[in-house]
Amino acid sequence: MAIAVVIVLLVIGSLIFHFASPWWFTPIASNWTTMEDTIVLTFWVTGIVFVVVNLFLAWVVWKYRHKKGQQAHYEPENKKLEWWLTVVTSIGVAAMLAPGLMVWSKFVDVPKDAAIVEAIGQQWHWSYRFPGKDGELGHSDASLVSPDNPFGLDAEDPKGADDVLVASPELHLPVDQPVKLLLRSKDVLHNFTVTQFRVKMDLVPGMITHMWLTPTVPGSYEILCEELCGVGHFAMRGRVVVTKRDEFETWLASMPTWDQARALAAADPAAGAGQFAVCTACHGQNGEGNPALNAPRLAGQASWYVARQIHHFREGLRGSHEGDTFGAQMRAFAAMLPDDDAIRNVAAYIEALPGAGHAPTVTGNVGRGGRLYMTCASCHGQQGQGIWALNAPRLADMSDWYLVRQLQNFQHGVRGTHTADYYGWQMAAMAEALKDERSINDVVAYINGRPSRAN
Numbered sequence: 001m002a003i004a005v006v007i008v009l010l011v012i013g014s015l016i017f018h019f020a021s022p023w024w025f026t027p028i029a030s031n032w033t034t035m036e037d038t039i040v041l042t043f044w045v046t047g048i049v050f051v052v053v054n055l056f057l058a059w060v061v062w063k064y065r066h067k068k069g070q071q072a073h074y075e076p077e078n079k080k081l082e083w084w085l086t087v088v089t090s091i092g093v094a095a096m097l098a099p100g101l102m103v104w105s106k107f108v109d110v111p112k113d114a115a116i117v118e119a120i121g122q123q124w125h126w127s128y129r130f131p132g133k134d135g136e137l138g139h140s141d142a143s144l145v146s147p148d149n150p151f152g153l154d155a156e157d158p159k160g161a162d163d164v165l166v167a168s169p170e171l172h173l174p175v176d177q178p179v180k181l182l183l184r185s186k187d188v189l190h191n192f193t194v195t196q197f198r199v200k201m202d203l204v205p206g207m208i209t210h211m212w213l214t215p216t217v218p219g220s221y222e223i224l225c226e227e228l229c230g231v232g233h234f235a236m237r238g239r240v241v242v243t244k245r246d247e248f249e250t251w252l253a254s255m256p257t258w259d260q261a262r263a264l265a266a267a268d269p270a271a272g273a274g275q276f277a278v279c280t281a282c283h284g285q286n287g288e289g290n291p292a293l294n295a296p297r298l299a300g301q302a303s304w305y306v307a308r309q310i311h312h313f314r315e316g317l318r319g320s321h322e323g324d325t326f327g328a329q330m331r332a333f334a335a336m337l338p339d340d341d342a343i344r345n346v347a348a349y350i351e352a353l354p355g356a357g358h359a360p361t362v363t364g365n366v367g368r369g370g371r372l373y374m375t376c377a378s379c380h381g382q383q384g385q386g387i388w389a390l391n392a393p394r395l396a397d398m399s400d401w402y403l404v405r406q407l408q409n410f411q412h413g414v415r416g417t418h419t420a421d422y423y424g425w426q427m428a429a430m431a432e433a434l435k436d437e438r439s440i441n442d443v444v445a446y447i448n449g450r451p452s453r454a455n
Helices: 002-020 033-063 079-107 245-253 258-263 269-283 303-315 325-334 340-352 366-380 400-412 422-431 437-448
Strands: 115-122 125-130 164-166 170-174 179-185 190-194 199-203 209-213 219-225 237-243
Touching: 002 033, 033 079, 115 170, 115 190, 170 245, 179 190, 179 199, 199 209, 237 245, 237 422, 269 325, 269 340, 303 325, 303 340, 366 422, 366 437, 400 422, 400 437
Parallel strands: 115 179, 170 237
Antiparallel strands: 115 125, 125 164, 179 209, 190 199, 190 219, 219 237
């Protein structure tokens, strides 16, 4: 009897939780209301089955409870009941599948006036490509990816010359314009999802998959990867910004084309040496750093990372938080570099500076730090050498006291909270794995033992 009561209470509680729950779909912002309708229909069908089956089970438990002297009747087959179950189950399955098939037929039927944009996934980053004036995307291949060609475009295909490249995880789309998203992965399985759009699709290495939608509500929406793609899967975030047509066109015009990217002059470390002169007051003649001035070591850091950080200081992604006193100082110095060429030249000069080791200032349990560093190694490399493809800078040879301070800054929200600092978001999430000061010191002590560039 008690079991029957528990089952009934379970049904009642489930219904109350479902209808009174504050957790429901985010407001829809695309044309795919039918997707939402099919999910709601599935809830109704499965919900009715759940209620009926469990109430029937409770009735059976109560009706046929044990009574002294009563013997159960054994009936191994009941054709009438089997027919009823077959018919009712078939109707329920058809009620769920038929609407889904009709929606799928629309999903694979891309409108002829749909704009084209390619979304590219990699661990753990999104980037995008738009066709240029010719309306066609050039050929691309993961085997062509390099630091100078992160999109893997084929230089021999003239169709790609005017392709517009968006290296940021932020995608802009015009409102009320059908869009066909071509989905490409550089490495492993990913999944492109914007919950407000109600459609999603896998990115499969070696294939070009696609989906289409029409954004209907201007706004900013988070892009998620909903396919487990590695240790940083949860931090693989991006943003799609839906705007008016003229705002979208302005944004798109600010992005470089493949031709423009290739036309950039090679960085000149010699020219960067002269521009680095102002940096020496704090960071030293050879970029060795100066703890007394809170200036970290720069020598040997990858040029792509140095250039990105200078841009972040100039644009306020770094150094704008009220608690980042030293970052605010760096913003003023970064503003002294007049243009992108100067930034690239300085970054190239810094990378070429001698990478000799330095005396450690942080001590800790190296063995424990090595175990904690296993997560960090997924991005920064086993030896802390940094991996450009994962947007992870070099850690080995860098100032250990500075690494400690930056980990603390990430944990305390001083760094990595700016809405446009996507890589900072990732690092802030990963830094939370280090639960206390001891753990930070242990990890940094382990990094201190990694081979230097000079070895």
